[in-house]
Amino acid sequence: MGGFAAQDPGFAERVRASFVRQRFMATLGARLVRVEPGLCELECDQRADLTQQHGYLHAGAGASLADSAGGYAAYSLMPAGSSVLSVEFKVNLLEPARGQRFLARGRVLRSGRRLYVCELELEAHDDGRMRRCLYGVQTLMCLEGQPDDPSRG
Amino acid sequence: MGGFAAQDPGFAERVRASFVRQRFMATLGARLVRVEPGLCELECDQRADLTQQHGYLHAGAGASLADSAGGYAAYSLMPAGSSVLSVEFKVNLLEPARGQRFLARGRVLRSGRRLYVCELELEAHDDGRMRRCLYGVQTLMCLEGQPDDPSRG
Amino acid sequence: MGGFAAQDPGFAERVRASFVRQRFMATLGARLVRVEPGLCELECDQRADLTQQHGYLHAGAGASLADSAGGYAAYSLMPAGSSVLSVEFKVNLLEPARGQRFLARGRVLRSGRRLYVCELELEAHDDGRMRRCLYGVQTLMCLEGQPDDPSRG
Amino acid sequence: MGGFAAQDPGFAERVRASFVRQRFMATLGARLVRVEPGLCELECDQRADLTQQHGYLHAGAGASLADSAGGYAAYSLMPAGSSVLSVEFKVNLLEPARGQRFLARGRVLRSGRRLYVCELELEAHDDGRMRRCLYGVQTLMCLEGQPDDPSRG
Numbered sequence: 001m002g003g004f005a006a007q008d009p010g011f012a013e014r015v016r017a018s019f020v021r022q023r024f025m026a027t028l029g030a031r032l033v034r035v036e037p038g039l040c041e042l043e044c045d046q047r048a049d050l051t052q053q054h055g056y057l058h059a060g061a062g063a064s065l066a067d068s069a070g071g072y073a074a075y076s077l078m079p080a081g082s083s084v085l086s087v088e089f090k091v092n093l094l095e096p097a098r099g100q101r102f103l104a105r106g107r108v109l110r111s112g113r114r115l116y117v118c119e120l121e122l123e124a125h126d127d128g129r130m131r132r133c134l135y136g137v138q139t140l141m142c143l144e145g146q147p148d149d150p151s152r153g
Numbered sequence: 154m155g156g157f158a159a160q161d162p163g164f165a166e167r168v169r170a171s172f173v174r175q176r177f178m179a180t181l182g183a184r185l186v187r188v189e190p191g192l193c194e195l196e197c198d199q200r201a202d203l204t205q206q207h208g209y210l211h212a213g214a215g216a217s218l219a220d221s222a223g224g225y226a227a228y229s230l231m232p233a234g235s236s237v238l239s240v241e242f243k244v245n246l247l248e249p250a251r252g253q254r255f256l257a258r259g260r261v262l263r264s265g266r267r268l269y270v271c272e273l274e275l276e277a278h279d280d281g282r283m284r285r286c287l288y289g290v291q292t293l294m295c296l297e298g299q300p301d302d303p304s305r306g
Numbered sequence: 307m308g309g310f311a312a313q314d315p316g317f318a319e320r321v322r323a324s325f326v327r328q329r330f331m332a333t334l335g336a337r338l339v340r341v342e343p344g345l346c347e348l349e350c351d352q353r354a355d356l357t358q359q360h361g362y363l364h365a366g367a368g369a370s371l372a373d374s375a376g377g378y379a380a381y382s383l384m385p386a387g388s389s390v391l392s393v394e395f396k397v398n399l400l401e402p403a404r405g406q407r408f409l410a411r412g413r414v415l416r417s418g419r420r421l422y423v424c425e426l427e428l429e430a431h432d433d434g435r436m437r438r439c440l441y442g443v444q445t446l447m448c449l450e451g452q453p454d455d456p457s458r459g
Numbered sequence: 460m461g462g463f464a465a466q467d468p469g470f471a472e473r474v475r476a477s478f479v480r481q482r483f484m485a486t487l488g489a490r491l492v493r494v495e496p497g498l499c500e501l502e503c504d505q506r507a508d509l510t511q512q513h514g515y516l517h518a519g520a521g522a523s524l525a526d527s528a529g530g531y532a533a534y535s536l537m538p539a540g541s542s543v544l545s546v547e548f549k550v551n552l553l554e555p556a557r558g559q560r561f562l563a564r565g566r567v568l569r570s571g572r573r574l575y576v577c578e579l580e581l582e583a584h585d586d587g588r589m590r591r592c593l594y595g596v597q598t599l600m601c602l603e604g605q606p607d608d609p610s611r612g
Contacts, residue, residue: 018206019206021205021206022204022205022206022211023201023202023203023204024202024203024204024205024211024213024214025211026202027180027202027203048176049176049177049179049180050176050177050180051175051176051177052174052175052177052221053171053172053174053175053236053301053302054174054236054301058175058177058178058217058220058221059217059220059239059242060177060213060214060216060217060218060219060220060221061177061213061217063213063216063217063220063242064211064212064213064214064216064217065213066213067211067212067213067216068205068211068213083206083207085246086212086246087245087246087393087421087445088243088244088245088246088394088423088443088445089212089216089243089244090241090242090243090244090396090549090596091241091242091243092240092241092568092569092576092596092598093238093239093240093241094568094569094576095569109551109553109591109594110551110553110554110594114420115393115447117394117551117553117594119594132568135568135569135576135578135596136596137394137549137551137594137595137596139393139394139445139551141421148206148207149206240546240574240598241547241576241596241598243396243443243549245415245416245423245443245445247415247416247423248416262398262400262438262441263398263400263401263441267573268546268600270398270400270441270547272441285415288415288416288423288425288443289443290396290398290441290442290443290547292398292546292547292598294574324512325512327511327512328510328511328512328517329507329508329509329510330508330509330510330511330517330519330520331517332508333486333508333509354482355482355483355485355486356482356483356486357481357482357483358480358481358483358527359477359478359480359481359542359607359608360480360542360607364481364483364484364523364526364527365523365526365545365548366483366519366520366522366523366524366525366526366527367483367519367523369519369522369523369526369548370517370518370519370520370522370523371519373517373518373519373522374511374517374519389512389513391552392518392552393551393552394549394550394551394552395518395522395549395550396547396548396549396550397547397548397549398546398547399544399545399546399547454512454513455512
């Protein structure tokens with residue numbers, strides 16, 4: 001993380017408020033478990049309705065979690081009154097996503113004025129055993145003067 | 154598509170059976186609307202529980218649909234008794250995914266013995282207007298002799 | 307491609323002038339063979355000093371050509387007085403790059419105010435036979451008011 | 460690196476022999492400066508004939524170095540008598556590649572029987588200052604029983 005500092009002291013609250021508005025995260029049963037300047041972690045539990053054909057977490061569900069984790073890692077460093085947009089992401093599926101609980105982590109690698117780059121990972125946790133099952137890189141854009149929640153200015 | 158031929162005449166049934174086992178696709182409300190040798194299309198409707206913070210389809214939901222579409226495009230060309238695995242994918246989010254209905258298309262660009270490459274796209278359809286909102290590339294692996302549904306051999 | 311129109315009537319000259327300043331292109335023996343709004347093609351010949359360990363074109367040499375082709379496809383659509391920057395690119399190596407001549411093509415998929423997305427391909431030509439050996443996607447940024455050749459304003 | 464162990468005690472010599480056969484590396488002036496199980500570093504100097512239009516290292520030259528570094532990081536873990544192939548790579552260009560010397564590092568993230576995943580980075584070094592200018596992820600394949608140098612069996 002290289003010691004990023006948040007320019008908005010209210011970054012954590014801003015991230016949490018945006019996370020709640022991502023209704024797809026509720027559909028996945030995702031919880032926001034950690035937010036620090038340049039870092040965000042989300043987790044969800046294994047559930048049958050999130051699986052692919054072999055009973056493991058669908059790669060798209062894992063990528064969704066990772067995309068949001070990276071988005072909020074970047075958003076934590078953006079100014080108040082801005083919003084965040086994923087430009088692109090790439091994920092490698094290192095292992096089948098087999099576990100009881102999945103932890104997605106986004107970490108800022110590069111913080112610019114407009115463009116941010118994050119690394120993404122997804123860990124599968126199972127009875128105290130952890131395996132990294134997804135690794136990726138994501139590019140994001142900061143939209144200044146476009147508040148994430150337009151209804152609140 | 155370049156005139157791919159399926160080596161398994163039962164490819165369409167095999168794809169449909171696997172799609173049904175992807176329970177995450179049901180969670181997204183996805184329907185398999187087209188499968189041809191080297192091509193697959195899935196669609197889903199706009200639903201509030203699939204959205205990101207601005208009310209558009211979450212990039213992860215779109216990527217999930219695209220990942221499965223590409224997976225089944227490749228799987229249509231694989232031999233009977235095999236299964237398919239996404240190795241990695243990369244998606245660019247060209248536009249906000251705003252529409253009433255979303256169509257994901259996977260198309261095989263390269264068909265090898267083990268590795269396949271697909272292009273992925275997601276179209277947003279809205280009152281007869283269509284916009285491509287996601288474009289990507291995916292690498293997949295064929296696991297021969299590992300049937301997709303182990304219970305049926 | 308997709309009916310892109312150049313906003314700068316001098317786009318082709320501007321692209322050619324920038325290409326000449328890319329001295330690495332001369333190192334690769336690259337020639338600019340086609341530039342249209344949203345499209346650019348570069349080619350180079352097979353040369354022993356561009357090879358990897360098996361005697362084929364090094365993936366990095368092919369990716370370099372493709373990166374520049376995509377950059378100039380996007381740059382053709384940018385305003386006069388701007389410059390272009392690659393944000394990221396991803397390439398799949400579909401086949402060994404075996405041939406006498408290689409043609410890289412960049413084509414704009416999405417043209418925004420700041421961000422552009424291109425598809426990239428590299429064809430290997432050999433005695434009238436053509437094989438696509440690389441396929442990729444690239445994100446670029448337009449830097450307005452930052453002329454490509456600072457010495458000419 | 461996670462403590463990878465090489466299965467071939469002659470891995471370093473095998474990597475060095477293959478690097479010498481990559482004639483494009485000589486064209487870039489690249490030197491192999493470090494090889495350990497799962498890790499490889501290559502470096503080159505700033506040279507005018509490697510630049511893009513603004514006088515910095517061309518992204519393709521940096522990506523070429525990174526691609527080879529990742530390839531040899533993976534190759535160090537492969538068995539004797541095998542060869543390595545890049546399946547795909549994705550690079551983000553974090554900063555302009557401005558410096559006197561460039562160091563590319565490839566590090567294995569995932570080592571499988573056939574598929575390997577590496578992270579790639581390129582550092583620009585300038586009067587004792589270092590900036591990471593490229594970050595990426597790469598997928599590679601091990602071809603067993605296909606020696607890298609066919610002439611030596």
